Amino acid sequence: MTNAVVSLQNAKKSFGANQVLKDISLTVQQGDVLAIIGPSGGGKSTLLRCMTLLETLDDGSLSYGDLEVCRRQNGRAVYGGKDVLAKAKGRFGLVFQNFNLFPHYTVLKNITDPLVSVQKMPRPEAEARAVELLAKMGLSGKEAMVPCELSGGQQQRVAIARALAMNPDVLFFDEPTSALDPELTREVLKVIRDLASEHMTMVIVTHEMSFARDVADRIIFMDGGVIVEQGPAEQLINNPQHNRTRAFLSNYTQG
């Protein structure tokens, strides 16, 4: 059996007395597109933040391929050393709701600087890759601009290019279009659709139900820190089994 691209087992996370993740397990295989939906406050962001090492798990295990980031020991999550965490960060990318581009860098440098500073890639190679990815994102000619000169949709596409440039095994998205107008949302979703058709492995937290249904292979419905229901995308959206899923989906007009 090949290793899953990412495997999270029995994840638990509390903020003070508030348990936000209650025994969550999920695995993502090569080429999978997984969507995570659910009401606000359900723990979706915390889940992504734990998987991208922005938060630490209280308990559970996390692996990227053959790389064990943390394991369960005596009911606690025990993390690997600095080198392990640094290596793991090379295996995933994260696209934020509010882009988090570096405002003082040009579009080009936003993409090349991590390649040069972190991956020690020669600058010409980094620039070639950035130019190519920007073209793919429909942003040719914007290389010398700074983020504040771009629309939100353009900024988010730069952020996607920045994450892709690092050549991750899996790309996480935390509500990538929630900060955007409907028009700009469409151009970002199109880019993600294109990536899906190229079999990029992705985990996408989204409130765009029809997008999730069309693009994802699998959908997880999360509420109150647990996975309430999961299944093939069509089935979960069109024929949910649980009342909570039904109640949640009824708030969205089916598109």
Place this chain on the structure above:
Amino acid sequence: MEFGVMMGILLDGLQLTVLIFFVTLLGALPLGVVVALARMSRFKPLSLVAQFYISILRGTPLMLQLMAIMFGPYYLFGLEMGTDWKFGACAIGFILNYAAYFAEIYRSGIQSIPRGQYEAASVLGYTKAQTFMKIVLPQVIKRILPAMGNEIITLVKDTSLAFVLGIMEMFNAAKALAAREVSMVPYAIAALIYWLFCLLIEFVMNKIEKRLDYYHD
């Protein structure tokens, strides 16, 4: 007294004024970073010490601090410091005092950088040091420039406090000339020179601000 002679004496004083100014910046700009980092440290005792330091140095007159450093060694430890000690005391006093002000400016600047910047850098694999030097610091500099400009202009005028230590900087020189000549002219000229000095700083700060104007966030 001839005008030329008077100007000569004032300009000699100006040299010391400029020296105090640059020595203070050279010492206080980096020391302020250290104090700010200590103040923001998660190690509570260190943070408390830094907080106390900042509070004392901002909460008491610089003139008093200068005198405490000047005469402290003698009154506390019976040490005879020699006649040149006044320059040492002056440099130490100004640097310690301005480091406290700069530290607070740095801290407010660093804390104004959105968490998302750190998070993006972390996910991309930047080390802590890279994140600070490449992502945070350049943005902090732009944000604190106006406050730093104010503080540096205040420093120009504060150099005149060195007169309490008997240092013949420009204000002291003007004071001596005014007494000898029974005239306000030396003061007027000194005032004009201080003003020109500040104009020069405003000009430089504006240039830097313009250069960093290529982006906003």
